[in-house]
Amino acid sequence: MDPNMHRTLEYETIVHMLKEQATSETGQSLAEKMQPSAEEGHVQEMLRSTAEAMDLIRLKGDLSLEGVRDIHSALRRALIGSVLSPVDLLHVAGTARAEKRVRSLLEGLDPEEAPLPILRAMAERLVETRTLAERIMAAIDEDGQVVDEASAELARIRRNMVQLKGGIRSTLDGIIRDSKYQKMLQEPLVTQRNDRFVIPVKQEYRAAFGGIVHDQSASGQTLFIEPQSVVNQNNRLRELEIAEEREVERILGELTLAVGEQAEALENNLDVLTELDLILAKARLGRRIKGVVPRVNEERVIRLKNARHPLIPADKVVPIDVELGQDYRAIVITGPNTGGKTVTLKTIGLLTLMAQSGLPIPAEEESEVSVFNGVFADIGDEQSIEQNLSTFSGHLTNIIRILEEIDENSLVLFDELGAGTDPTEGAALAIAILERVLEKRCCLMATTHYNELKLYAHARSGVINASMEFDVETLSPTYRLMIGVPGRSNAFEIAERLGLPQEIIETARTRLTGDENRLEEMIGELAADRQKAREEREQAEALQKEAAALHQEMKEKLTTWEQEKERIREKARREAKQIVLRAKRESEEVLGQLRQWARERPEELKEHKLIEAKKRLDEAEPQTSWPKRIHRDRGSSRKVAVGDEVLVKTIGQKGQVIDDLGGGELQVQVGLMKLKVNRKDLEWKSSPVPDDHSQGSTGYRRRSHHVRHELDLRGKMVDEALPEIDKYLDDALLAGYDQVTLIHGKGTGALRTGVQKFLDRHSRVHSYRSGGQGEGGLGVTVVTLK
Template identity: 45%
Template structure:
């Protein structure tokens, strides 16, 4: 990618925002070196890595990258025999700790069966150097001070140092407390000069203490003297300090040699950690801009839904849909200044660069981007004072360079093409340039003021007009991009709103050609028609979805009702059989008792009477047949009237007759559903009173009163989707549903994982599973409610 294009499209500003999320200098270094790639496979891998890191942040909130420092130079110096300082060794230990912590963190996520690919590969390459990390930590504290416990020798030397220093201070303290000290000393304190303990003695008493003069005050009135009685002790102290320094260097040398021995493993760890830091840097930035992972193709197709410019505040920018590379490869945008044409242009260009750099883009799920070999842009006033070029000449220099390089794998962005020269010549040149780039097969978006280009797309296949909407009522742009509608001049309408006299405007209209007036009228008509069609399409789609949902809900309710009914039938049948069997056994026992009594007491009970009693008992056993033949025969004999309450035999459901639609067919209202039913499948229940019949029949309740058995999350942002799931589960529990379905789609799997995590801990969820093949597979989660 050309560096000028990266500057013009403000990719460097994106990197400035991105670098703020890096956890270490290693991550910042990779951000600074980041440039968009034109290799399709490389882009795919980079997008996968960013999405994987974003998934971890969504599930875990943060990652343990603390302690990571760029110690590559330190390790390389140790490798060639250099002696590392205590602070450098602590940084090495901190980096080893960061690697161990990240490795354990990723391994734990894998154990939790969270689907990851790139992070586990990097974690596996991290080498645990526990002994080296422990040796450094045991010898050096967090402040870079070598501990006494580093070696027995050092411990002994420091014990000697403390003992000797205490003796020196005791002797000097006794001198300060003497009766003559107040007179001979400038101040009753012990100080240090040349790393030796001394007393501040007045000039006139220099001979009172003997010893060595190490320094004097700026005025010369005070001499800093090491008294003779502590010279030997100070010498001993200095010798101990030399031994301490030698022992510390020996310890640091041993640790440096250990670092040198493991240098390759440490450098490999640093590489893995820098890659991880970079991945999570991109993921944190994606969270900041509410970005999504776009589907990436290599076919030159771009589909962006509700795309926003990433550098503009979310509450100020107007999202737009941008499509390129399917039915058309060139878009010509017309409209007023400050209307948002250049923003739309830059949004596409910058999102393309971000995608190819492995960054997520601020748009809705389902957006799709392609990989270009090159992005070319001619945007803004790039007049060169050094070259003494006019605005037009400066633009032409860029355009000539673009035409030399552009091909079918290029994205070309022209802002105000042909501007800065005679309008007629500029328009002709703009058309010619667009034709040339179009025939090369490139993807092109161009903005222009020229009216001649408004009709450019009407006689060229693969080219479409677009405009930015302008609200005449408020005299301000709406910044909404309208694909398929060329922009029109609003000069007359604006002038009229601002108070320009009508006759002046009419005179101006008369100066325009008939063709121009016809074009403006056609454009106005197109704008109105497009708005109407879009609104009607939205309304129709909404009604269609509601109807489909109602149909699905009814089907599910009928299936569940029938299953529940059959289950109850079976349960009742089993209970009835059990009761009858118990009664039969009891009756048989009674008969046996009667026979016994007859034999023993010669009672007048006849055998045939016992047989008749048993037959009557057997005849009383109920049968459990579910045949509806009798009901159908009775239904056929019954005459029906609108408003009658009936039973639909096929579905075993009650309803009301609405109207007769044919000789043998009625329209029946069953709950929330209307359907046509054959008269022979109807069983009369009762007839409503006359005054009730005159009232309108019950209508299907609106969606505010109905809880669906399915929740469709496709196209929703991650945070909004989880909020919807929370509310929907509460509504479903209140509605008494035993089981519901949540449709999250397959996609990248991010939404599916988020929903599963939420359901796992939800108070109302009993069990979850993915749908069967006929229920939507892994794109649907079936939830059993408590």
């Protein structure tokens, strides 16, 4: 793409902003070289990687690669045998250490929550170099000094040096304090010259003081003398310093050799980390400009919603909606100066270049862009002073070059097309240029003041008028782009509000041709209709927001009600199970006692004991039943029939008539006993209503004959399966099951994962496990209930 066009659209400013967002030296260098791509697949890949980086920053926070440096030169020197300096080795360590940070960050993310396939693939390309980084950092501190712990020999040498320096200073301090020498000293201090400890002595005492002179002051009055008593110690110190230098050189040589051995891995990591830093920089820039990653289509369609120019402050920029390339391939924008026409062109061009560079764009979600071979713009004053060309000539020269280079995959932007010359000729030339661009099937946006172009856009298929809205009341532009409405000059309205006499304005109106008047009237009507439509749309949006708020409120209330209903249901389940269990235990105890009495003293089993046992059974019976199951009649005078529930008045117990013995005698089942009772000693209580279900059951009747021990969920989505599981577990609990099996199949494992996450939260699940051998393996989950 043409760099001149990039400058026109201020793309270089975006590149500079991106460079500021990169954290590494190499990332900044790569950002500086960024260019838009014309390959659709490459653009798609860049935008996907940017979207993943925005997700990564949102989920885990930012990842700084500040320690990554350009170590290509250091690696080459290591390979040819040069010894790297401590600073070079620190740069290598910073780059090598970044590999671990990247891997740790991505490994800490759940792949299901954040797949991030591109970033994870980049991390997989990294070679393990953290061991080398740790080795370098253990030998060299952050100031670039080799530490004592780098080797045992270096530690020994430096300990000896410290001890020797202490001895030298002690000897020299003794000389300074000796009254014999105090008058000879210029100052009572110990200093260094040529890496040897010396004392400043007055020049006239040179012979009396003795020792070796290493330096003198500028005036010559002070000599820096090494006393003879420390010469041997200083010589020994110098030997240790040389030994230290050699040991440090040896340590650096070993580290350099290790770097050379991993040079290929380090170079590979540097390339990956640099690319990753650029991707993260794009994500950071996207957050800064509040951008989104647009969709890319293949139809050469631009569809931007609330698009904003990224270089205009957020509190001043006015968003625009633009659609180009589907119903029409060209937009002709008219309107007053300083109304925002040029900004609109630059916004479209710049956002297209940004998207083709893999950058987020400041617009709303669902905005779409296409990939163009070139974005060609003639915007602003392009006259060349060096060539002594007029404004018109400068624009025309640029347009000629554009017409030679464009094809059907180009986006063309013309600002004030045909301006700078005679209006009639300029308008005709502008129409001819637009025709040539449209013949090449380009996407086109152009701004103009000419009425002829408004009429041309109205009549030409594939072209639509647009304008920048102007508020006549405030005499200021609103910067809103209105598609489908040509712009008015508003000259008469502005002149009238500024106070120009009405007769002058009327005279000017008479100078307009009939066509021009009709055009202005048509534009005025369209503008009024547009204003009315916008107001109605704003009202509709307000009503929609109000409806959405009410809908959300109702959803929240419904959720609260469902939660309360579930709480009550759960409480009822628990209470019902306790009642049933209590009744079951009591009945088993009664039956056990009866059997024991029958075995031990069959002859002593009296009727009063049976009555007592039956009373305990009646007390153990749950007091809940379905009212609709039995039709009750309070009248005690009703005739008793077989099947009726009755009260045996002689013993005060309830029973059921099982046979009519004749002669006024009926056989009644009371608990375990069958009694022969006179009809007059019975009081009618109820009669059974025909029902498909068993009679006399309570509301807590076991339903084991309706509930299977397993539930087959295969072929269902997780959202479909969970409500079915919830109901099934309730039924299984009421049926008295302690263990059930959920069959979900193996498949991708998504259904199994969803089922087991649901079981983790279920209050009635004691535990669960995958099926064992012969049970279905990973295709089933065995659930233990509580």
